[in-house]
Amino acid sequence: MTAAPALWLPGPGGALRAHEPCAEPLAVRPGTPLTSRTVLAAAHVVADPFADVSPGSPAAVDWDATLAFRRHLWSHGLGVAEAMDTAQRGAGLDWAGAAELIRRSAAEARAVGGRIACGVGTDQLTAGAAGQPGRGAAGRPTGGTLTDIRAAYEEQLALVEESGAQAVLMASRALASAATGPDDYHEVYGHLLRQAAEPVILHWLGPMFDPALTGYWGSAGLDAATDTFLEIIAAHPDKVDGVKISLLDAGRETELRRRLPHGVRCYTGDDFHYPELIAGDERGFSHALLGIFDPLAPLAAEAVRVLDTGDTEGFRRLLDPTVELSRHLFRAPTRFYKTGVVFLAWLAGHQSHFTMIGGLQSARSLPHLARAYELADGLGLFPDPKLAADRMRTFLALHGVTR
Template sequence: MTITVTIPGPGGGQHVLHEGHGYPAVCAPSVSREAYAAAHVVANPLTASMADSGEGTIDWSATLRIRERIWDLGLGVAEAMDTAQRGMGLPWSDAQTLIDLTLTAGRARNAATVVGVSTDQLPENLPASLEQITQAYIEQVEFVEQRGGTPVLMASRWLAATARTADDYLQVYRAVLVAARGPVLLHWLGVAFDARLEGYWGSTDLDVATRTVLDLIESEPAKIAGIKISLLDAAREVRLRRQLPAGVKLFTGDDFNYVDLIAGDELGHSHALLGAFAAITPIAAAALARLDASDVDGYRRILEPTLPLSRLVFQEPTQYYKTGVAWLSYLNGDQRSFRMIGGLDSGRNIAHLIELFVTANDIGLFRDPALTAHRLNTYLAAYGLA
């Protein structure tokens, strides 16, 4: 049976839905790469709005089911990071609940999970000292480690606003590393994702900032398991990867160029910690299985067609990529509505959402085309477009 939808706007008309990709719903974890999908949170459609935050705005059951699907497909979950709207609707109080629930569920499965820590319990838009920022980081690291999680030290807007030199960054991070029980991951998030991180690591010159990052890693290699780079600069990522001390891994956060970076070259490869993998988890899992079998051509054949979708999801203004991840999750039946905490469902216009549907359909992303068509038509009708 052919299923079609009518697409409004320029270039619209009848659009045929493709059969789903057909990849397995359960996969073994990759043995050649570590791979984490940075998962989003699902809003409670009855209570979520721009004005409301805190208790009652998140559908915890649906949020956990999304993580369970990621684990079923052999990927790890990167929890409470920017994909989960840290700094864009998810307060630290809700992040604590999310971390608790995910780490408890992950332990029951012996599933891989890393957890974002920041300083977002500090008052918004108020000055903070380096000591206050350090203690905020340490508080969140302790919260995660007490529950058996591996912390990811996310970039702090408070530190970016307070630090004046590279030494200020090194002072804070070294104190946090000393306080941490075990190895952590670093995370360098670029200004495309958050303009308030301009000049992170003490310089707007990325070569100078990279030297500061390397100084930190080289001084504490036993406490740093790896670093995630989200600069959307593949050449810079490769250069840094080649300079890391032995045993410190590079996790790509480059949602534009992940295919080449994960494949790597004769001098090494990147692992993965990607928001994009939350949108294309079954396809990513199937591609990684080909890498495990040393079938690089097969890996590329599966994963390269996902790049147009990921680049569309992450197009400028990039910080609204979470809207695309939630939209695709809704169309795929993984959540009951397209509402988002903080009203972030309005972060992209309907023309963009339609383009996401078309691009995702082109790669067979939708498991149940009839359900996807119904949901798309219902959403468009609510806006007088169907």
């Protein structure tokens, strides 16, 4: 494969630097199913660039491209975590759009034999501009009473279960606003777990991903919040398949993992420390439910297959170099990581455009996206490096880089 000509990429200060595009992609192809870890990639949605939408309009999704990307993830042995924040849930994709996404993806999963878990939340209750909850007089998100919140969760849980997918009980902005303390979380989650038909995944999403979730589980302090979280799990261990922890704190996740009841899995959502958490230690390990595994799918799957053989060092050799890219995509404000994920999907040829629901393609700067390209290219992530370089060159030209 012939290497593309050098690209001139802008840095944070505006100065241009030369980058020689990768000549050959990483040689990774679909392989055997993963055995030692359960791994789900939180998948992005592909917007319809031809839809005539305006700010505040319902999301317009390119369903063919969106489902094709999920088939790509399944082909590498990964499961799909659907309708999570990576899919712009709560950031332009409303409940009506998420419900359609769940139905379509669950049907596709059945057709190809892929694993799927889908987010269950309360976003029917939020109001306001796309991506923003409603605001009350005190500036907190609004969303009704605890009874309203429980009913919203129940509606979504029923749809996910009817679709044949596993449920992921997501953190609720409305509950964070309405709850007065830990007892309210015990009441709402206890009710949902008692009526769930199958074991669910509980999701603890930290405020770095969504500031409206500050103080979740009824406490501003993480130690007290962790105790409440574990108490809820301990009261219903047969209804909790696992927990997804997205706090970007490896030490806290490891400590919490060791305190889980026997048989309850920990799914890391830590996009800063995932190699060490998945590798684990003499006292256990984490499975994975990660947004970064959207762009890393082939490489991540290959790394876990190496881990399946017991070769932890080989696993780390493959996955450790990806952390710099992940930390870059998830840098503060972390909630805008999705822009970089979709940008890389466009460069990789998984979609024909760089357009996002709600116009979020504008949420990251040119230097940020240029660095994302440089790091991904250095890892050999693009199946067609020349296509990626050509698209990057076009993108740079649109932003005034003509060198």
